[in-house]
Amino acid sequence: MDALNDLLLPPAKSTLAHQTDTLFWFVHLSSLVLTIGLIAVIVYFVIKYRRKSEDEVTPLITHNNKLEVTWSVIPLIMVLIVFGWGYQVFIDQRVAPEDSYEVNVTAQKWLWQFSYENGARTTGELHVPAGRPIKLIMNSNDVIHSFYVPDYRIKQDVLPGRYTEVWFNAPEPGESIIFCTEYCGTAHSDMTANVIVHEPNEFKKWLADNAGGGSAPEDMEPAEWGEQLAQEYACTTCHSTDGTQLTGPTWQGVFDSEETLTDGSTVTVDENYLRESILEPSAKVVDGYPDVMNTYQGQLNDEQINAIIEYIKTLN
C-alpha cells in the first residue's frame, strides 16, 4: 500500500493523512475487484450461453431467491462499512483537539493572509510548529475560496461573512503547498501559499521575531516608533512619561539612573536592564514597586524592544 501511495498520491505529511488514504484505497480497490469480477462473469456467460443451434430455446427462469439475497446483502454490507468508516474519518478530521494552536486565515482575491496570537501577520506563508495540532479559523474578504493542502488531505471552503475551521498536525518540519480550489476569478490558479512547518523552538523564535507586525514603518525614527509601540502595548498605562507616579516606575529620567532593587542590590538602568525588564519583569524589580508586570516575550521582537528603549532614552 505504501508503494502505491508513493506512486499515485502526494506525500502524506499530516498525522491523519494515512487514515484518508487507507479509506481511499479500500473504496477504490474494492470497486476495482467488483468491476473486474463483473466483467469476467459477463464474458463467461456470453460464451457459455451463446446460441449454439437454430432451434434452441432458452429456459425461462423467473427468479432465484438465494442469488438475489446474496447480491443485495453483500453490497449493502460494503456500503455500510464505507459509511461507518468514512463517518469516523470525517469526525476525526473535523473536530480539532482541545490544545490546538490557533491561526486566523483570511482569504481574498487572490492571496492568503495569516495572523497569529501575538499580532504577527504573514501573507502567502503559513508558519506553524511541528507536532502540534493547528486549528485554522478562516474567513474571506470577498468571494468563496477553498483552502486545500493535498499533503495533509484537508480541504475546506472559506466563506465571506462566516467562519469555517479546519485542523491538521504535521509531525515533521518541512514545506507544503496550499491551493485555492474554489474558482474565484482571474488569478484563481495563482492563489497558492506555503505551509512552513518549523521545529517548535524555531517556531517560537520566528513568532517572537515577527510579533506585532514586525518592523518600523518607513519614515519613522526608532524613538518615535517606540512611543507608538509603548501606547499600542499599553506600557504607558503603568509607566508614566512625565514623572507621575503610576503602578510602575516612571520612564522620565529613568535611563542611566541608579535604582535599588527589592533584594537591596543596586542596578544601573541601561539598555540591558530595560531589555531584561521587558522580557523578564520579575527578575529585577525596583524596590517599592509591585511585581505585577507580565512578560512581553513573544509579543515584542528585538527591533521593537530597541525602539521602546530609544524612546525611553529621549525622556531624560
Ligand code: CUA
Ligand atoms: Cu481563491 Cu480560487
